[in-house]
Amino acid sequence: MTIFKDKQYFRVNLEKEADEALWLRCKSCGELVFKKRVRENNNICPNCGEYFFLTARERIESLIDEESFEDVSKPIVADDPLGFQDEKPYPQRLEEAQEKTGLPSAIILASASISKIPVVIGVMEFQFIGGSMGSVMGEQICHGMEEAIERRCPFVLVSSSGGARMQEGAFALLQMVKTTAVRARLAKERLPFISVMTYPTTGGVQASIASLGDIIIAEKGAMIGFAGRRVIKETIAEELPKNFQTEAFALEHGMIDRVARREELRSELAAVLGFFQEGTR
Amino acid sequence: MSDERTLDLLEAKIQELRELNKADGLELSAEISKLERKLAQLRTELYANLGDWERVRIARNPKRPYSLDYIGEVFSGFYELHGDRLGGDDRALITGLAELDGRRVVIIAQQKGRDPAENKERYFGMVRPQGYHKAVRIMRLAERFGFPIISLIDTPGAYPGLESEEKNIGGAIASSILSMLEIEVPTIAVIIGEGGSGGAVAIGAADRLLMLENAIFSVISPEGAAAILWKSKERVKEAAVALKLTAPDLLNLGVIDEVIPEPLGGAHKDVSQVMAAFKESLVRNLADLGEKSVQELLTQRYERYRKIGRYNTLSD
Numbered sequence: 001m002t003i004f005k006d007k008q009y010f011r012v013n014l015e016k017e018a019d020e021a022l023w024l025r026c027k028s029c030g031e032l033v034f035k036k037r038v039r040e041n042n043n044i045c046p047n048c049g050e051y052f053f054l055t056a057r058e059r060i061e062s063l064i065d066e067e068s069f070e071d072v073s074k075p076i077v078a079d080d081p082l083g084f085q086d087e088k089p090y091p092q093r094l095e096e097a098q099e100k101t102g103l104p105s106a107i108i109l110a111s112a113s114i115s116k117i118p119v120v121i122g123v124m125e126f127q128f129i130g131g132s133m134g135s136v137m138g139e140q141i142c143h144g145m146e147e148a149i150e151r152r153c154p155f156v157l158v159s160s161s162g163g164a165r166m167q168e169g170a171f172a173l174l175q176m177v178k179t180t181a182v183r184a185r186l187a188k189e190r191l192p193f194i195s196v197m198t199y200p201t202t203g204g205v206q207a208s209i210a211s212l213g214d215i216i217i218a219e220k221g222a223m224i225g226f227a228g229r230r231v232i233k234e235t236i237a238e239e240l241p242k243n244f245q246t247e248a249f250a251l252e253h254g255m256i257d258r259v260a261r262r263e264e265l266r267s268e269l270a271a272v273l274g275f276f277q278e279g280t281r
Numbered sequence: 282m283s284d285e286r287t288l289d290l291l292e293a294k295i296q297e298l299r300e301l302n303k304a305d306g307l308e309l310s311a312e313i314s315k316l317e318r319k320l321a322q323l324r325t326e327l328y329a330n331l332g333d334w335e336r337v338r339i340a341r342n343p344k345r346p347y348s349l350d351y352i353g354e355v356f357s358g359f360y361e362l363h364g365d366r367l368g369g370d371d372r373a374l375i376t377g378l379a380e381l382d383g384r385r386v387v388i389i390a391q392q393k394g395r396d397p398a399e400n401k402e403r404y405f406g407m408v409r410p411q412g413y414h415k416a417v418r419i420m421r422l423a424e425r426f427g428f429p430i431i432s433l434i435d436t437p438g439a440y441p442g443l444e445s446e447e448k449n450i451g452g453a454i455a456s457s458i459l460s461m462l463e464i465e466v467p468t469i470a471v472i473i474g475e476g477g478s479g480g481a482v483a484i485g486a487a488d489r490l491l492m493l494e495n496a497i498f499s500v501i502s503p504e505g506a507a508a509i510l511w512k513s514k515e516r517v518k519e520a521a522v523a524l525k526l527t528a529p530d531l532l533n534l535g536v537i538d539e540v541i542p543e544p545l546g547g548a549h550k551d552v553s554q555v556m557a558a559f560k561e562s563l564v565r566n567l568a569d570l571g572e573k574s575v576q577e578l579l580t581q582r583y584e585r586y587r588k589i590g591r592y593n594t595l596s597d
Contacts, residue, residue, distance in 0.1 A: 009596075039478075073596050075594060075596060076592045077592065078592055081534065081591035082524070082525045085523065086506075086511050086520075087510065087511060135590030135591050136590075136592045138589075138590050139592060142587065145559055164478075164479075164501075165500075166500055166501050166524075167510075169499065169500050169524050169525050169526065170499070170500060170525070170526070170536045173479070173482055173500040174477065174482070174536065174589045174590070176588050177458055177462070177482060177484055177485075177586060177589070178589050178590065180455065180458045180459050180462060180486070181582075181587055183459070184459060184462055185583075193476075202478070204478070205453040207450070207451035207452075207479045207483075208454070208458060208479075209455075211452040211455040211456075212455050225446050225451065226439065226450045226451035226454070226479070227439070227441035227446070227448065227450070229347070231505070232441045232443070232446075235441045235442075236442050238443055241443070245446060253446075253448070253449060255449045255451075268412070276539075
């Protein structure tokens with residue numbers, strides 16, 4: 001696709017961009033809150049405790065040690081192997097997503113440290129075509145695990161994805177197999193894989209790599225499941241409970257190890273990673 | 282271009298003429314042969330130019346041979362094994378021991394129902410977590426005794442429902458994929474009808490991935506894609522084309538290894554013909570895989586899936 005030939009792959013950094021808005025309105029309590037305070041508070045409303053949506057950049061910043069971020073992604077961007085066009089051509093969707101998020105793809109992959117423990121960490125960006133997993137995300141996740149093997153450190157994956165990217169057809173579907181194949185290597189190397197499920201972790205991502213963590217931690221407020229409410233209603237017209245596919249539902253049904261509040265996530269990760277770290281005990 | 286129904290009507294008319302010819306001794310033979318030639322030509326035109334949506338319809342045709350038909354015809358001595366040993370036995374995914382051309386194999390297959398009662402029992406071929414748990418159990422069994430695994434794929438998708446989600450259908454699919462990748466015996470997966478998304482991939486991560494000519498393999502159903510991407514259920518035909526879900530498309534894209542030919546109009550038009558082609562392909566692929574050491578098998582399987590995907594590499 002020629003449209004991509006001029007596309008720039010670019011390294012992600014965490015430098016702050018100028019932020020126009022000073023105030024935010026919380027959709028839960030309706031209060032106007034000072035944006036800077038919200039940001040400093042892990043994007044949690046200081047008034048009522050409601051979680052604001054975190055971008056992948058904000059998420060990774062909230063989890064890793066300051067100044068420890070280094071983009072280790074492969075310099076790749078999406079192709080359009082099917083020549084896919086729905087209401088828009090796929091390349092146009094990609095370009096819009098890149099502009100909207102300032103990211104080359106739906107995942108940030110970095111080497112960093114959490115409480116001084118070196119990790120390779122991947123964080124999905126839901127605003128990039130629903131955080132969907134296509135060939136690029138699949139490759140970056142595999143590359144991340146291989147980097148972890150290279151560096152003899154744990155791999156952390158923070159999921160926020162609706163599932164496989166429809167516009168890449170069978171290639172997207174088979175990323176489930178590809179990421180699972182490399183995950184098996186990581187296990188053979190006895191390196192820990194911590195999977196963090198956030199809002200939402202569904203479809204092909206939940207049905208592959210995200211569910212294969214040695215430890216699976218869900219953030220409070222996550223949505224976790226395979227088939228969405230709409231699909232279930234349309235296929236079998238079943239009434240679904242109110243807590244369906246919440247983090248509490250996932251915990252109750254044995255799908256995850258633990259639930260953590262957003263403000264605890266970093267310390268939980270640090271504690272778990274610390275336990276697995278070689279030579280500390 | 283004529284549709285299938287018109288051609289079936291024409292065929293019935295020709296049959297009537299034949300009977301007239303026989304009964305009344307009318308001299309219609311020349312006309313009848315002419316019509317027959319015309320019919321054959323029209324059929325070839327129709328099926329040679331099958332649209333993607335027509336292929337989806339053929340893949341879902343209830344007259345199409347299902348897993349148990351292949352198992353009964355191509356394999357011998359099928360001995361079904363039930364249960365996931367965790368409290369369930371999913372009838373949409375059947376497993377068992379069998380012989381293929383004198384060689385012992387283990388079969389894992391998705392099975393649709395032939396009538397409403399059977400479909401109720403088999404959930405229209407939609408597999409629940411207990412089905413994938415059973416599959417994993419049987420993969421381990423096969424590995425223990427060195428039996429190759431033949432998996433037959435024919436599912437609209439994993440069963441979407443409260444029961445499935447409560448038993449972590451996503452996690453069950455993930456575990457099944459992982460087992461398929463780790464299992465130290467040759468594995469062949471054949472998509473015989475519908476290869477619906479994660480529900481199909483769960484037992485599809487094999488050393489060889491084959492497809493019948495009119496089978497489909499897709500990340501989402503055309504109906505689902507039309508609803509989500511086109512916001513209109515009427516756009517299924519466009520969605521079917523865009524998804525590149527047919528066997529010839531997927532062979533072109535390098536996703537599958539081989540297309541097993543079907544008779545004109547679909548497998549149900551001449552079942553013995555498709556069974557023969559299916560058997561030939563399976564026996565050949567199995568012999569080929571049988572020559573590899575376990576190490577070769579696992580390395581090649583790993584490399585196959587490690588490199589799957591298409592993207593553009595740019596300079597930093």
